[in-house]
Amino acid sequence: MYPAELEKYLMHVQKPGRYTGGELNSVIKPHDSVDIRYAFCFPDTYEIGMSHLGMKILYSLVNERDDALCERVFAPDVDMEAIMREHNIPLYALESGKPIGDFDIIGFTMQYELSYTNVLNMLDLAGLPVKSADREALTPIVIAGGTCVCNPEPMADFFDITLPGDGEEVTNELIDLLKEYKKKGAAKKEFLAAAAQIPGVYVPSLYEVSYNGDGTVKEVTPTCSAPAKVIKRNVADLDKMFAPTSFVVPFLESVFDRTTVEIFRGCIRGCRFCQAGFLNRPLREKSPEAVEAQCRAICDSSGYDEISLCSLSTSDYKGLEKLLTNMLPWADENKINIALPSLRADNFPKELMERLNSVRRSGLTFAPEAGTQRMRDVINKNITEEEILSTAAQAFSGGWTAVKLYFMIGLPTETEEDLKGIADLAQAVVDKYYSCENKPKGKSVSVNISLASLVPKPFTPFQWEPQDKPDVLIEKQNYLISCVKTRKVNVSRHVPWTSFLEGVFARGDRRLGRVIETAWKKGCHFDSWEEHLDREKWTQSFKECGIDPYFYTARVRDLDEVLPWDHMDYGVTKKFLQKEYIKAHKGETTPCCREKCSNCGAARLNGGVCNELGKTVV
Amino acid sequence: MNSVRLWYKKSGLVIYTSHLDMNRCFTRAVRRADIPLWYTEGFNPHPYMTFLLPLPLGQTGLREPLDIRVEEDISPGEIKNRLNSVLPSGLEIVDAAEAVNKANSIVSARYKTDLLFESEGEAEGFSAGINDIMSSGVLNAEKRSKRGTKKVNLCDYVDSFSAVCEGKTVKTDAVLATGTQNNLNAGLLFETLCSEFAAEPEKTSIVRTDIYMENMIPFC
Numbered sequence: 001m002y003p004a005e006l007e008k009y010l011m012h013v014q015k016p017g018r019y020t021g022g023e024l025n026s027v028i029k030p031h032d033s034v035d036i037r038y039a040f041c042f043p044d045t046y047e048i049g050m051s052h053l054g055m056k057i058l059y060s061l062v063n064e065r066d067d068a069l070c071e072r073v074f075a076p077d078v079d080m081e082a083i084m085r086e087h088n089i090p091l092y093a094l095e096s097g098k099p100i101g102d103f104d105i106i107g108f109t110m111q112y113e114l115s116y117t118n119v120l121n122m123l124d125l126a127g128l129p130v131k132s133a134d135r136e137a138l139t140p141i142v143i144a145g146g147t148c149v150c151n152p153e154p155m156a157d158f159f160d161i162t163l164p165g166d167g168e169e170v171t172n173e174l175i176d177l178l179k180e181y182k183k184k185g186a187a188k189k190e191f192l193a194a195a196a197q198i199p200g201v202y203v204p205s206l207y208e209v210s211y212n213g214d215g216t217v218k219e220v221t222p223t224c225s226a227p228a229k230v231i232k233r234n235v236a237d238l239d240k241m242f243a244p245t246s247f248v249v250p251f252l253e254s255v256f257d258r259t260t261v262e263i264f265r266g267c268i269r270g271c272r273f274c275q276a277g278f279l280n281r282p283l284r285e286k287s288p289e290a291v292e293a294q295c296r297a298i299c300d301s302s303g304y305d306e307i308s309l310c311s312l313s314t315s316d317y318k319g320l321e322k323l324l325t326n327m328l329p330w331a332d333e334n335k336i337n338i339a340l341p342s343l344r345a346d347n348f349p350k351e352l353m354e355r356l357n358s359v360r361r362s363g364l365t366f367a368p369e370a371g372t373q374r375m376r377d378v379i380n381k382n383i384t385e386e387e388i389l390s391t392a393a394q395a396f397s398g399g400w401t402a403v404k405l406y407f408m409i410g411l412p413t414e415t416e417e418d419l420k421g422i423a424d425l426a427q428a429v430v431d432k433y434y435s436c437e438n439k440p441k442g443k444s445v446s447v448n449i450s451l452a453s454l455v456p457k458p459f460t461p462f463q464w465e466p467q468d469k470p471d472v473l474i475e476k477q478n479y480l481i482s483c484v485k486t487r488k489v490n491v492s493r494h495v496p497w498t499s500f501l502e503g504v505f506a507r508g509d510r511r512l513g514r515v516i517e518t519a520w521k522k523g524c525h526f527d528s529w530e531e532h533l534d535r536e537k538w539t540q541s542f543k544e545c546g547i548d549p550y551f552y553t554a555r556v557r558d559l560d561e562v563l564p565w566d567h568m569d570y571g572v573t574k575k576f577l578q579k580e581y582i583k584a585h586k587g588e589t590t591p592c593c594r595e596k597c598s599n600c601g602a603a604r605l606n607g608g609v610c611n612e613l614g615k616t617v618v
Numbered sequence: 619m620n621s622v623r624l625w626y627k628k629s630g631l632v633i634y635t636s637h638l639d640m641n642r643c644f645t646r647a648v649r650r651a652d653i654p655l656w657y658t659e660g661f662n663p664h665p666y667m668t669f670l671l672p673l674p675l676g677q678t679g680l681r682e683p684l685d686i687r688v689e690e691d692i693s694p695g696e697i698k699n700r701l702n703s704v705l706p707s708g709l710e711i712v713d714a715a716e717a718v719n720k721a722n723s724i725v726s727a728r729y730k731t732d733l734l735f736e737s738e739g740e741a742e743g744f745s746a747g748i749n750d751i752m753s754s755g756v757l758n759a760e761k762r763s764k765r766g767t768k769k770v771n772l773c774d775y776v777d778s779f780s781a782v783c784e785g786k787t788v789k790t791d792a793v794l795a796t797g798t799q800n801n802l803n804a805g806l807l808f809e810t811l812c813s814e815f816a817a818e819p820e821k822t823s824i825v826r827t828d829i830y831m832e833n834m835i836p837f838c
Contacts, residue, residue, distance in 0.1 A: 016634040304649075
């Protein structure tokens with residue numbers, strides 16, 4: 001539902017269906033029938049947010065409760081925002097059309113640093129002060145979860161609470177507590193102090209940060225008996241964890257117009273650039289039986305004809321063969337396509353892929369990440385050129401003629417040799433196609449290289465690494481492109497300035513809050529959209545706040561430096577990351593969790609692959 | 619393989635769903651309803667489903683035709699019941715039957731449009747004005763099509779038109795050229811009329827009520 005005042009303007013905006021609600025399976029509860037009303041906000045447009053699995057899980061989880069409701073909120077596109085501002089229509093939730101300022105909890109899921117300004121903009125559209133300190137009432141409490149809150153500091157001024165780790169359990173605990181404090185008529189301060197006692201709850205305002213003369217963090221001191229370290233929440237047994245059996249089905253086509261079922265969390269691999277891999281340790285699998293039951297239930301209730309089995313590295317799923325063997329007859333019969341994203345080139349399940357093709361064929365994408373073996377060893381991407389080429393050969397004899405390869409540039413210790421290696425590897429894949437006997441007859445091959453640039457992230461061994469400046473990255477891109485000698489290889493590249501800004505906020509501290517607010521006031525939002533990212537305004541904002549952005553990206557950090565996010569604990573220890581950093585610079589690899597435990601520290605979080613190993617070793 | 623013509627009503631929030639998205643929506647509904655749809659036999663099999671007369675964004679349709687093909691013997695009544703139990707609110711199958719007429723025999727449709735104004739005076743003025751202009755037989759507008767924009771006289775596409783004023787609401791009843799040969803989007807007609815009189819209605823609701831063949835014989 002939308003506010004009645006909007007009726008007049010709906011036909012004046014692009015895709016009005018984004019603002020109306022009323023989709024299949026949306027849950028509508030009367031507001032006076034519950035104690036806690038939760039507005040789940042995705043700080044980007046409807047089409048992007050509606051593809052997000054985390055939102056689907058938490059939406060169902062909260063709506064399962066009799067005493068709470070959850071509604072969805074997305075960032076209005078620029079045309080709609082202009083109308084809302086002109087006519088004083090506050091940001092509303094899609095189910096009821098009620099302003100989100102009247103809800104008890106406003107929760108953001110933070111997947112990307114470049115959506116920070118959207119958070120401020122959405123709070124402002126809701127008629128709320130953007131800063132936590134300026135929102136005096138107990139409700140709405142503004143909370144955030146998701147990948148980015150592993151370093152909550154740049155947004156510390158704005159969020160009342162952040163929730164590192166898995167959100168399922170802690171969301172319920174927080175709702176229970178707020179219900180109690182709301183009934184008591186407690187003050188916001190009292191509630192926040194109590195919330196900080198829940199494991200996995202971080203209240204930024206309860207921590208004081210002091211700085212050294214060189215601008216680095218000196219110390220982070222908790223107050224009001226908040227814990228010195230906030231340990232992320234970890235759902236140990238995914239089979240027992242709540243999983244939704246029905247999703248809101250958008251009328252509009254979303255980015256991923258299909259259903260998604262998670263098969264495991266975490267990753268055994270330990271690629272040194274990959275934040276998700278370290279943040280979500282230990283790896284925890286769902287049983288094939290649970291996955292299949294969820295797939296069937298969701299397809300039944302949604303009518304989708306495509307399922308994406310989601311994880312960080314699908315071919316590492318131990319139950320993959322069993323799951324597909326059980327599920328394929330059902331999928332074939334119901335003309336359901338099963339998509340397996342995130343496959344590795346070294347354990348590519350050939351026979352399974354052939355069977356998957358019986359329904360529909362999707363593209364083939366691999367991520368060698370680096371062009372030379374030396375570079376792949378540095379980043380601990382433990383695959384070899386032979387493995388990549390033999391997988392490509394398999395694909396070509398299976399009828400594929402297009403392959404997409406993901407690479408990263410700006411990696412530590414990178415030389416021209418490594419960049420040229422990317423072009424050489426692509427060329428080797430082209431050559432492999434022509435030497436392949438079973439290749440499709442009379443067709444040409446196309447190899448698409450997608451070039452990303454490394455953004456060193458917290459909780460990875462590269463968290464101390466300097467990030468290449470945009471001009472250096474452009475030079476590297478140009479050099480690489482000059483090494484490509486065939487038109488069968490296409491190179492698509494990212495805008496380095498986006499990575500630069502992402503890098504600033506990824507490893508930033510509290511002092512960046514002012515920059516974010518300044519840039520937002522100047523009109524910055526949707527920074528992840530190339531057409532909206534305004535470099536001039538950002539540059540000006542850094543200047544006005546007296547902050548050098550390169551302090552956060554280009555500086556070489558000392559291994560013992562106090563990092564702004566050191567008071568977050570994701571299981572993996574700083575000591576382990578330091579060891580990995582040193583090994584990276586020596587070009588030494590680390591085996592995956594299933595081969596050998598490397599004592600990363602995540603085992604104390606309990607569950608998953610750590611227990612699996614414990615059993616086999618003993 | 620059997621062909622069935624479904625007649626559906628589209629109203630409420632769903633009217634903001636575009637034609638392409640409606641297609642997806644019905645495809646999923648048919649799957650949820652477990653209706654044995656006939657799939658095309660090409661490289662990329664997809665269910666056979668044809669909207670005979672896509673309804674423009676933002677308009678209500680009381681009886682819109684949709685042809686599907688099913689594999690097994692399943693009665694139209696059963697299809698209707700099953701679909702109605704799974705369709706999102708705002709969409710309803712009002713009838714299901716064997717197709718009688720061919721899609722290309724559609725030539726016009728009736729649109730009932732209500733325009734709500736802030737004051738009765740505004741409504742009265744608008745009502746009188748549009749009756750005049752429509753009876754004059756000339757209302758020029760830019761009409762967009764796949765072949766580009768061209769200037770046309772919208773009245774050439776209007777079979778009948780009447781407007782009455784009831785309080786703050788102007789109620790109109792129009793039969794407009796509709797279909798593959800000649801087509802006038804009712805939205806364009808009212809946009810043009812509003813801009814002609816610089817009118818800004820609080821709310822415009824366009825409802826397609828009936829679909830006709832030559833001589834206003836109902837299409838079925």
